[in-house]
Amino acid sequence: MASEPDIETAAADLRLRLARQLEEDGRLRSPQWRAAVEAVPRHVFVPRFYRQSDAPGVTTWEPVTPETVDQDEWLRLVYTDETWMTQFDRHDIDWTDPKPISNAAPTSSSTLPSLVVRMLEDLDVHDGMNVLEIGTGTGYSTALLCHRLDSGRVTSIETDEGVARRAREALAAAGYSPYLLVGDGRVGHPDGAPYDRLIATCGFRNIPPSWLEQVRPGGVILTTLRGWMRSLGLVKLIAAGDSASGWFSEDDPSFMIARQQDAPESLGMVPGPADGTKRKAAYGPETFTDSGPAFMAQLAAPDARFFSMAVDGSPLSTFVLDSVTDSFAVLTAADSGWEVRQGGPRRLWDVIESAIATWEEHGAPSTAAFGVTVSRDGQVVWLGNPSGPQWRLPS
Structure with a gap:
């Protein structure tokens, strides 16, 4: 050494x-x-x-110390342009005998x-x-x-x-x-x-x-x-x-x-198969993975979260749940696109689709076209200028 x-x-x-x-x-x-x-x-x-780790399957994190990878490699990695994790699930790591970590959320880096x-x-x-x-x-x-x-x-x-x-x-x-x-x-x-x-x-x-x-x-x-x-x-x-x-x-x-x-531990109540009203959806689950639509979905539904799962052997569906208002939207593949089922006080998919449509009408701009105003009356994100389309940030 x-x-x-x-x-x-x-x-x-x-x-x-x-x-x-x-x-x-x-x-x-x-x-x-x-x-x-x-x-x-x-x-x-x-x-x-x-x-x-690069290994397929469950995401796994491997410890890197001068002892585990060689001192020269450790030092080289420290000075690369990378983010390195230093804590998971808010628990301190026992560095006397570090082990690979799986099924954990990084909480410091x-x-x-x-x-x-x-x-x-x-x-x-x-x-x-x-x-x-x-x-x-x-x-x-x-x-x-x-x-x-x-x-x-x-x-x-x-x-x-x-x-x-x-x-x-x-x-x-x-x-x-x-x-x-x-x-x-x-x-x-x-x-x-x-x-x-x-x-x-x-x-x-x-x-x-x-x-x-x-x-x-x-x-x-x-x-x-x-x-x-x-x-x-x-x-x-x-x-x-x-x-x-x-x-x-x-x-x-x-x-x-x-x-x-942090988000509440509970996602909210998962709706039953007959809950809500159905209609054809203009957008599908790609809304949450495409950068522009995902940005708009976050603005439009600030208290929502989403996940995908199959229920009782049915096809895979994407659930959008708002744990604050108990509103929901469920996206399911249909013959010619996607179908959405909505319920609760807030029509989640309606407001998400409206936000995406507004973004498209303005030329699908990057985030640099958006601004923020903070005042006693509230906090809003706006598009183009402070008089343009607006979405409130959660209080």
């Missing part, structure tokens, strides 16, 4: 290569952030992690560096600014912020105590000392306000009102909006006191949703 000086020398070379790659790909655009990428030792923040630096570039920070970060995670992005601005200007909130403890230790080992809190990121940290910039590295169903109170007018809020079915995308808002507005980006980073906004 290589000595510590050898590891540091190899890591420094790998950071230079990573920075060069990110610059060539157009993600790294400024010398200040390039200097941060070249300086911050990602291997200190990701000393052990899991990667997805080290996000791929290209997305991290792209977001930091978009945050548009300048010397002397104060930044609030929601979602410390491993602490790698926090360290980049500290290197760029100075530790005293960075406040970071993590909801998981174990994750926060490890991030604190890694940040100290790397020589950084931001103000770290364990808590609900939706609350922010009013004692440190006002902030010039706020960046969230987990997804939210809406913009927490406390963020508007804590980011100074003219400041930037950069976060991912998402729902229970999928991510809506990265949005950059300009704060204006008790309101904010801005646009979605072209990219669609899919961060894990903030734990306080």
Whole structure:
């Protein structure tokens, strides 16, 4: 096994290569952030992690440590532009004897560096600014912020105590000392306000009102909006006191949703075979896998989730259930397309089809054609301009 000086020398070379790659790909655009990428030792923040196995069948994650794959390979992987999983199902991993993990949901990770630096570039920070970060995670992005601005200007909130403890230790080992809190990121940290910039590295169903109170007018809020079915995308808002507005980006980073906004465990009541009323459907289950229609479905039915299954030997059907209103839609293949059966207070498939039709009428644009306005009256996503078609975000 290589000595510590050898590891540091190899890591420094790998950071230079990573920075060069990110610059060539157009993600790294400024010398200040390039200097941060070249300086911050990602291997200190990701000393052990899991990667997805290529084996067919059930999704399985394999542990990666200097002992399990060879030290050189571990270090090479750390500095590749990949997201590495560091926690599953909110449970700490026993790294004394790590095992492959199956049938588990990732709940913490080290996000791929290209997305991290792209977001930091978009945050548009300048010397002397104060930044609030929601979602410390491993602490790698926090360290980049500290290197760029100075530790005293960075406040970071993590909801998981174990994750926060490890991030604190890694940040100290790397020589950084931001103000770290364990808590609900939706609350922010009013004692440190006002902030010039706020960046969230987990997804939210809406913009927490406390963020508007804590980011100074003219400041930037950069976060991912998402729902229970999928991510809506990265949005950059300009704060204006008790309101904010801005646009979605072209990219669609899919961060894990903030734990306080996780979907209820129960999907809702599965309708019986005779429940609801039938009609021909204009769209089928591909709605949920095609990026544009899926974006519109999430906007139109923010409290819904979907799954496919066969009931009592019948053909495979796709169920769309809204656990808040107990509304449902069931899609089933018909002779000439799809048939939908709907019931409950809200006609789920009607509103989804209407949203997709509106999107098509406007030329099926990318997410960059959509914006967000947040005010005391509510939070809406609009198409084209604030007077265009609108969909409310859940409160």
